[in-house]
Amino acid sequence: MHTSEQSRRHFLSHSARITAGGALLASGMAGAAADTIVSESTCKDARQVTSITKPHYQLRNVRLEESFEREGGTVVATNTALYDLEISQGKIIAIQPVKNRVAPSLPAFDAQGLLLLPATRDMHIHLDKTFYGGPWEAPRPRKGKTIMDMIAREQTIIPRLLPDSVQHAEALIALLQAKGTTVARSHCNIDPVSGLQSLAHLQTALQKHQQDFSCEIVAFPQHGLLHSNVDALMREAMQMGVQYVGGLDPTSVDGAMEKSLDAMFAIALDTHKGVDIHLHESTPAGIAAIKYMIKTVQQNPQLKGKVTLSHGFALSVMQGDELKEVINGLAEQQFSVASTVPIGKRSMPLPQLSEKGIFVMTGTDSVIDHWSPFGTGSMLEKANLYAQLYGNPDEYGLTRSLAIATGNILPLSEAGERQWPVLNADAEMMLVAASCSAEAVARVPEVIATFHQGWLVAGTVQKA
Template identity: 65%
Template sequence: MKQTLPQSRRTFLSHAGKLTTACTVAGLSGGLVREAAASTGDCIIETTTNVLADRHYLLTGVRLEEGFEYDGETVIATRTALYSLEIKDGKIAALHPENSTLPGGVPRYQAHGQLLLPAMRDMHIHLDKTFYGGPWQAPRPRQGKTIMDMIALEEKLLPQLLPTSQQRAEGLIALLQSKGSTVARSHCNIDPVSSLKSLEHLQRALENHRDEFVCEIVAFPQHGLLHSKVDRLMREAMQMGVQYVGGLDPTNVDGAMEKSLDAMFQIALDTGKGVDIHLHETSPAGVAAVNYMIDTVEKNPALLGKVTISHAFALTTLAPEVLEETASRLAEHQITIASTVPIGSLMMPLPQLSKKGVFVMTGTDSVIDHWSPFGSGDMLEKAYLYAQLYRGSDEFQLSRAMSIATGGILPLDNEGKRSWPNVGDDAAFTLVGASCSAEAVARVPARSATFHKGRLVSGSIGKA
């Protein structure tokens, strides 16, 4: 007869976490989860909740990373331990080790041994225009089409999208939250067809979620700043609370690189805003545009640390020594690169940029729209892709790859010391069924719960 052995609390919670995750993957949100019975191995039923209204509470059974394990100098594993997080007024008030005495009279919830990861950040997305939330519609064929052809198509589509753009933006916000993201930067069309309506609709959507989602807005002249003559509308958008001036391919779309970039930067300087430009150009004109923007920041200290180049595909064309010099200049002038981590011939030199001190961030870009049907809104998936592309298959490099998804926040620093979470940090995190960051990046598990400033904004947790 088989003898039933007593389980340690750590083993029990680890097993429970796996079962909880399995239920989450199966779609049992807000319903019942299975918890392992410690003595018999049978399953018992526990109620979960997807509503958390307490300003002060404990989240128990949370798995935190403690340090690396080594074979010589090689990182071969990650040590973790269970904690109870005390959350108060949107902050982490205390980290209580397993089996420590917890404060009485404070509501308790259960994470079932799941791993705590920093909240993620989608730093390049278009919340204002999407097919998401409506019937399936694939993009039109792109073969042989120029960007000007796509702009002409968009001029016809925008009137069809505008009536539901607010509702679809809110649907995308929910999608991002379900993937663990509570921070975003959204580009928003400013064009002659939609005028400021796309912006107005997006701002209404964001207002409805202001306590659970943070989003910067880029006023994006999708049809060309000069080509569509929207300088006045762009300046009006700045007065409506937009944080960044956008731009688009100054040579291929506007046909005048310096004039287009000067106009974009002038709006930023006149209004005290930042800049985030789409630069897809891979011709020598794209390289010239990058250098011109670096020169402009050098001449205008007010722009230091306030400029982002999105896509920046021209960097893929540079010889190694030229890339090194350009990366050094980008870092010196605190110019950020926002990349979707593309594959194929446009695979970006992201590790080289980071090594030189350039801040690199990632985003979804399009989510099921007339440009692309492939956007998933999942930043952990971007970290997975980054690790695959740049050969980060070992424990250490897998754990480092998560940085691109979280804005540089990692549970452990390069020496294996805990750098997050800390007392006083915003309670912004997500729970996953993984043993460590490296496993989370490699396997991209479902996010069972997402928190923003202490609020449960997606998923569900156990009632302790």
């Protein structure tokens, strides 16, 4: 196949012709021509594969972003072209325009002009306690319920979830993969009800997927570190291969902000682990907690760059100099922030955090559990929400919004130069039915294939 640089408009016109052909077939107007189309379609289906067994292969006819198209100083479209990629041992080792193709000596698969994007990352999810994979069950009403009421409710639910939690976690992993996600960070309950069982079950599920899914674990004292007296259990979890010490609302749950945070940080310091704390509090207590954490990291330099503030709703109520001071403090101590990009009366200052160099991540949090039924597992959907909430409806803004879903990996730089994929980059990628990343963020198209460390872990490609 020979191709020249194509803009989104060219690609869409080609797609329209394909759609028109499909409509013609459906209407039965093509006679013998329709028989030919059906025959070709059947052959193509027979060539589809759901796994790639060779670690060294070629992926042909991949659409990569090349540059921005501008009118004056305004980005109005994204130019793309077709390439052949060579994958070996989980790395992209060659990137060649299709016009330079030589006779293949490797197993080859056809991407059929689909757009290649970096795989997405779900950096805040609870794989250990999901309803997903089981029968439909809506959460019980939360109106008028406090977080302590929800914790009491969870204490009755956990024993019911535990027997099937491995299967449910695997089902949720499969959903994430189908949506383009290959890397995650899962919080896992450490509580008096389940003890270390939830952790053991989650590790069993992840062990079964160690070749096709990467996941960090946060030991999460969902019922309160002090309130549920799980310090010893948390320390035991740290010896079981857990990467992060979790925490939860130190004032509203534990009733002692400094004591709770000190206990959390003490575990991290003693075990040389990172910290990822749920902080939902948007009261003055939440603001005080963020400031106290900044001060604690400043006093303990070994924690610098190892603390994630999850949710951090108190940031949404700060303004002016106070917000500026706190953001500067988070940046200086190299905090990261994990946000589900919440919809509400107040908006999280996510763009301001990114502008200061703070690593902003997103996650599903819940696909469906006793807290919420609304998750889809799609990080592209989170990028779409980010673009809507923060006013990025244009071509350039949409391309930048993708960053929150991919760990800041973007195909084009701010200047419009291709910066991904590059030689020797990890083959963490997905093929999507879109002409460019702006369209992928705006329209949240289907993910056709997902690759982790070069392996096809979800969807299909065709044999070339």
